[in-house]
Amino acid sequence: MARKHINARQRPKIATSPKASQLLVGFDPITKLPAKIIFIKKGTSAKSYLCPYCNQTISPGEFHLVVVPKGQKDLRRHWHIPCYKRIS
């Protein structure tokens, strides 16, 4: 008797959520420039990053933020949210 494979993925469809859940204008504590603050939602990042404040890893998929200094995209850094709040 073959087992019937039921593909019962009936999850409600959530409107395609953008990677950046929020975008704020803030400031970059490292370059001291005005910066774009982008919140990276839980589960949307595939890489791990090093937080410039605590030097600890931000794990893939972890909710965190990216600080992009104005006109200095290459200097963007990924921060733990509590770390950014502590320094800013």
Ligand SMILES: [Zn+2]
């Ligand atoms: Zn940190």
